[in-house]
């Protein structure tokens with residue numbers, strides 16, 4: 001594959017061309033949210049300028065266009081995930097809402113006191129708390145697959161944890177705090193061998209990793225638009241057809257019914273059964289534009305570029321005295337969490353911001369994982385396809401500046 005030509009890509013991201021604290025912005029907080037290319041901005045404003053109407057109900061031209069665009073967007077998500085049918089894609093607010101939907105609509109009716117839900121030690125709070133809430137209501141238990149010192153799942157522990165009472169395994173495809181890419185196909189195979197369905201959190205995977213829900217045979221896959229160059233407030237749940245068919249509605253309202261009387265309501269088939277109320281139409285259209293834009297750039301080329309940035313940054317950060325990189329898995333997305341001796345992550349983030357460099361600091365909504373590594377917080381640099389080697393060098397120079405400011 002040809003290397004990625006970054007400058008023409010950067011030119012498509014208006015937000016990148018600004019100064020922060022007198023320095024050109026180096027945006028290295030992509031795991032929190034990615035910036036949006038012109039194609040996405042135009043798709044969203046184009047909807048407002050030409051097609052804005054409510055979907056699924058009107059007979060007039062604009063409503064028909066809006067409905068067509070919204071359903072075409074579902075088709076884009078279907079193709080990106082290689083789902084069998086568009087009806088397996090439910091539009092939601094994001095990964096968080098998708099996980100909650102599966103918790104309450106899929107799992108709750110099949111969960112009994114004493115049953116178990118299996119998660120991993122590297123989950124985002126979004127893939128812990130919904131299961132915990134469910135466990136508390138039902139009297140079920142959360143079990144946890146531990147993580148190694150390098151930030152990989154202890155697969156040898158998995159089989160022992162998949163028990164007769166395990167009703168679901170929920171794990172992340174890519175860790176937002178460590179960058180670890182988990183061997184999802186192998187894990188799904190092991191869970192299915194024990195009859196356990198699997199939900200995979202793809203929030204951090206979609207911008208970096210090709211996805212094929214049929215090949216991986218996942219039961220549920222969830223992601224957020226805003227982390228893959230699309231709008232916020234929109235995301236998708238993939239669910240196997242047979243699961244979605246069997247699931248009761250989650251929220252009630254318009255758009256999700258067949259007929260309503262005061263005695264009895266019958267519900268639409270999936271996916272509309274799970275899309276109560278007027279959906280985020282412009283969000284779905286913007287998301288489709290983002291997926292198509294990334295495909296036109298080439299996911300493989302983007303991933304190769306990010307891999308180079310990751311290797312560069314990993315080597316360079318190791319040369320800065322006192323830096324400890326947390327998460328050294330063999331398979332990693334372009335995310336580097338680190339601490340610096342004598343520097344609080346918050347101070348690292350503040351000093352870097354003075355240099356125009358945006359990184360995230362904190363627990364990254366993964367407090368159990370932070371505890372596992374014995375740190376309250378880390379600084380995290382996360383790269384997207386528009387980042388450059390020059391920005392990696394600026395990060396390194398910024399960390400030397402942190403040492404100077406803190407008198408190290």
Ligand code: PMP
Pocket residue numbers: 031032093094095096097124126127172174175176201203204224365
């Ligand atoms: N899972 C992972 C791995 C994430 O990184 C995030 C966002 N930081 C989420 C879930 C939640 O995504 P959202 O807030 O967009 O619903």
